Amino acid sequence: MSGILADKKIIVMGVANRRSIAWGCAQEMERQGATIIYTYQNDRMKRSLQRLVSDDAQLFECDVANDESIERAFTDIKEVVGSVDGIVHAIAYAKKEELGGSILGVSRDGYALAQNISAYSLIAVAKYAQTLKLLNDPSSIVTLTYFGSERAIPNYNVMGIAKAALEASVRYLARDMGDANVRVNAISAGAVKTLAVTGINGHADLLKMSQERTVDGQSVSLKEIGGTCAFLMSDLSTGVVGDVIYVDKGVHLI
Numbered sequence: 001m002s003g004i005l006a007d008k009k010i011i012v013m014g015v016a017n018r019r020s021i022a023w024g025c026a027q028e029m030e031r032q033g034a035t036i037i038y039t040y041q042n043d044r045m046k047r048s049l050q051r052l053v054s055d056d057a058q059l060f061e062c063d064v065a066n067d068e069s070i071e072r073a074f075t076d077i078k079e080v081v082g083s084v085d086g087i088v089h090a091i092a093y094a095k096k097e098e099l100g101g102s103i104l105g106v107s108r109d110g111y112a113l114a115q116n117i118s119a120y121s122l123i124a125v126a127k128y129a130q131t132l133k134l135l136n137d138p139s140s141i142v143t144l145t146y147f148g149s150e151r152a153i154p155n156y157n158v159m160g161i162a163k164a165a166l167e168a169s170v171r172y173l174a175r176d177m178g179d180a181n182v183r184v185n186a187i188s189a190g191a192v193k194t195l196a197v198t199g200i201n202g203h204a205d206l207l208k209m210s211q212e213r214t215v216d217g218q219s220v221s222l223k224e225i226g227g228t229c230a231f232l233m234s235d236l237s238t239g240v241v242g243d244v245i246y247v248d249k250g251v252h253l254i
């Protein structure tokens, strides 16, 4: 198949349903010739994913809260599919009660959980991919972040802090994986209505506010985010390292 990702195999982590950013990335990368390997969090997500993909799609369970689960998933992928050219990490979680009101209400446990799933998991994923020699030379890791890492967005709270840690993790990982010719970058996506976003208190206001601030009054689409992901996975982006690329139709400018 032709396209900028012809002959590339890419792992996509974090498809919950057809609204997921990970699904938008998978679709665009497939359009560019990539073979996609999916990981899912649990059986519920597996059933949801199976409704979207063809019967012969490669699906592997991977709960990023658990090192053994990551190690098992990547070991199995290497055995079944071989080494890969990239990983898309589109995973975040915080308790609903931590995503509203004042940041002063954030509990120690809630803070740690958000950091663990939404930021540390990128380091764990990169670590097992590296130690299991899952990644080809060159290859690319892309994660998804949000502007709430830089600005105090209403209700985003503990997730904004986790995204700041995630973006810093991108830079340190990019430095330390450079020798292996693995690029690590983040896409800072504009707000789109997904399962994760509906966990934020007042998410309808957040989505409306974000849409109003785009340059043309239209929210960014999954296709647009996926297109940038395809570029970052391709050899066209070998000079882009440790960066955060906005795909938000200008919201961060205004």
Ligand code: NAD
Residues within 6 Å of the ligand: 013, 014, 015, 016, 017, 019, 020, 021, 022, 040, 041, 045, 062, 063, 064, 065, 089, 090, 091, 092, 093, 117, 144, 145, 146, 147, 188, 189, 190, 191, 192, 193, 194, 195, 196, 197
């Ligand atoms: P989503 O709900 O569709 O996807 C979130 C995914 O995280 C789900 O597939 C879920 O199974 C997975 N996940 C959560 N805990 C996990 C665990 N322990 N192990 C494995 N997987 C786990 O929502 P989304 O909005 O597509 O989120 C994808 C990424 O994009 C997240 O990092 C999110 O913060 C980021 N993002 C979203 C927006 C937005 O407006 N939707 C904007 C910028 C960035």
